[in-house]
Amino acid sequence: MIQKLWLSRSGWDNDLEKALQDEWQNYRSSLTELEKIKITRWFSYTSTACKMELHGFCDASIKAYAAVVHLVVTNKSGSRQISLVAAKSKVAPIKTISLPRLELSGAALLAKLTRPMICVLKIMNWSEVRAWTDSQIVLAWLQGHPSKWTTVVANRTAEIHHLLGKNIWRHVPSKQNPADCASRGVLPLELPNLDLWWRGPEWLSIPEQFWPNRATCESTDEEVRKSATCNSTLTNDHLDNNILGLQNRLSTFTKLIRVTSYVRRFMSVIKKVKHGGSFITATEFNASVFTWIRIVQGHHFAHEIFQLQKRKVINGNSSLSKLGNFLDENGILRMTGRLYHSELNYNERFPIILPDKSPFVRLLLEKVHRETLHGGAQLMLNVLNRNYWIIGARNQIRQVIHKCITCYKERAAVQTQ
Structure with missing residues (x-):
């Protein structure tokens, strides 16, 4: 909604179009539903937890790109408790950018969001950290060396490699990606009952062998740096x-x-x-x-x-x-x-x-x-x-x-x- 208001280029003293006025009034009236949302601020992992896992998800659309991180705590009894730890979203730039680049921006946002949590939660084993994206192109970019790609892609992939590395990234189907809710947007009325957002995909509560198979990252020709030819004639x-x-x-x-x-x-x-x-x-x-x-x-x-x-x-x-x-x-x-x-x-x-x-x-x-x-x-x-x-x-x-x-x-x- 905010993006639509910005793109309309309306001045402070100008009246909005009738369609935008109605959409804004509906959005404003639905904000009261946010009072019903209660977020747990305590994660019981100190006494009875035997294993902690961080799962970060990222996604992008033409409207925005977002990242969300879930903490999965496995107790001694084998039960798994899933909690939403943090989430962040950014509006897509007004300048038209390709969707793969937006997906890569979402991955960079996830890396910046996850790195401090690893230090705070004192997760020393990288095998207990997973980063998920539904973009095969982004996975191919992350598996390649940054010098292989164009400047924009190379800078972001190098930043992601520095913060999280490239071996923890996996593919998740779009329908099972919690970050999809933030990148495409949901109404406040739908948010309290959105289990995908609060609890993550259903397979997080089951052992790892039942998670989505790690998709093979095929090489991509998109954003490949063009090799410069050297002219050897000094004239x-x-x-x-x-x-x-x-x-x-x-x-x-x-x-x-x-x-x-x-x-x-x-x-x-x-x-x-x-x-x-x-x-x-x-x-x-x-x-x-x-x-x-x-x-x-x-x-x-x-x-x-x-x-x-x-x-x-x-x-x-x-x-x-x-x-x-x-x-x-x-x-x-x-x-x-x-x-x-x-x-x-x-x-x-x-x-x-x-x-x-x-x-x-x-x-x-x-x-x-x-x-x-x-x-x-x-x-x-x-x-x-x-x-x-x-x-x-x-x-x-x-x-x-x-x-x-x-x-x-x-x-x-x-x-x-």
Whole structure:
């Protein structure tokens, strides 16, 4: 009834529909029948009991999911006394959820409800605890490892395994499940005489060999986690959108290149290509640096690289149009100029072009700043120009120096008397 009122979306000052008004009045008038219900608060198991058993039942419907726990006390004479210990129900979410997931939520609710009772009643033997559900899919989920299922199912099954384990779960027919009364709802007029709710199914009062047979849990394909396929080609097209975020998650340039080197080594293992020993070699390190340069250039200079591949020249309003540039044999964008005829090494004559405001460039500048022992802007620029040509390099270098904590402390004015 409460769920219907909520779903009607009626305001506090709005009148309800006639059908809802009549249903609410009937429900309200029947609440007086609850005064006739008397619940025993004492379980006589201390003196004459020789065995105690906890039986938990769970069920779910499109309206709600519920759990109920019964205590079965076997006396020395062999008679079995059944008592309702606790019960709990929750309204099903407004968002549509599959019935198996609701059944699993009911099982998780039962696990949370039963675990404290095991400690309070000091039941040390798990063979005296039983959990019952009428869902074969839930039983199949509980018998499998949580990693096999999707995230929602895996989280709930892992929680149930932690609280109760997976070996105490059994199947009960729906008509003999006491939790069905709470999940589907009963009127207060029917509740006092509902023996299934108060005493549980009839077979609880007889020996275990006459209980429902433990149904075999067949495997299910529902909610199976899909295995992710790994693409072993390290190219801009496949990694541009995924690997760029790695620049912001790693704190130093060296760590970024080392992580990339291990990724490349993993891919070489997939391709069955031999690699070096356990340590990263200089060749692997340099190859990872060039990989990142291609990724960064492909992200920031995609249009310019396309023009160089097609027309051999960059046109338009690009910041690179005034620079002499070309693509080397490795597909890296380099700058050329008056140093072409000098006797400097290849990287100094044709430095690699890098963009400004890139996390990769920021990590590179911080690395050079530390290697130059927190050198100034001119020293850092001279070191960088041996291999790279960074657009707007001076502004980026000043920002790195300004944010350096060590340099900030050294620049602090000494107090005088």
